[in-house]
Amino acid sequence: MLEEYCKGKNGIGTIIFSAKSRKSDEAMLLTELAKSFPNRVILVGDGENAVLEGLAARVKAGADSEASTLLVFAGLQRLGNLRVEFQNLFSRMTLPKGSAPAASLGDSLKLILEDGSRFGIHTLVVTDSLAALDRQVPNRFNLRVGFRLTDNESHLVIGSKVAEDVDDGFALLVDKGESSEPQEFRPYVQIDPLWFSEQLSTLKARFAP
Known part of the structure; x- marks a missing residue:
């Protein structure tokens, strides 16, 4: 079943964990957007x-999969x-060698974050509080985006204190894989319903058989 909804017509699927009700405006918007893509969301x-x-x-199976998953x-x-x-992903006690405990949710998450990209599983984490993350989690991501942050948070996410001085309405993008300098940009504002409707029409026309 998992492979079925991870894989769309072009072998790409998106899975979104959200605390929002499926009837919330945010969930309904995502659902409508998903209908316009050839891949499944x-x-x-x-x-x-x-x-x-x-x-x-x-990931454990170590076999290539034709389904790429976001x-x-x-x-x-x-x-x-x-x-x-x-919050506790990399701070759990290491068990003695030879122990075979039941796999936990944390074990699954660590495996996905550390090795998933090699098997087509790419992860995006969005949070408005770094208190929700083990301090080692950001190190598992090359691409990072941050708004204005405190000195400690800026060093953790961006790698320097530069995010302390980000202006309102702007954010920083850094690619640790490329060792690039942080790039300031203006993120998208709340989506205008009319614009969104027009984009949906364009997408539907583009992917029409």
């Missing part, structure tokens, strides 16, 4: 651990169970 809620366990199993944690600070896992 599904919304899942906190506690639907089978999704992560299935993706981790794909895994999104939208508003991690509002995802109760997942937030707790992310």
Whole structure:
């Protein structure tokens, strides 16, 4: 079942963990947008651990998969169970060699973050509070975006204190994989419904058979 909704017509799928109700404006917008793409976008809620366990199993198998997956944690600070896992992801006690404990949700998350990209699983984490993250989590991401941050937060996310001085309405993008200088940009504002409707029409026409 997991492969079915991870894989669209072109072998790409998106899984979004969200604390929002499927009937919320945000979820409805994402659902409408998803209908206009040839790939599948599904919304899942906190506690639907089978999704992560299935993706981790794909990584453990070590086999190439024709399905590429974008895994999104939208508003991690509002995802109760997942937030707790992310807060302690790399600080758990290491078990003695030879121990074979039952796999935990944290084990699945670590496997996905550390090795998932080699098998087509790419992760995006969105949070408005770094308190929701183990301090080692940002090191698993080359691409990072931050708004204005405190000195400590800026060093953790960006690698320097430059995010302390970001102006209102702007953010910084840094690519640690390229060792590039942080790039300031203006993020998107709230989507205008009329503009959104026009874009949907364009997408539907583009992907029409």
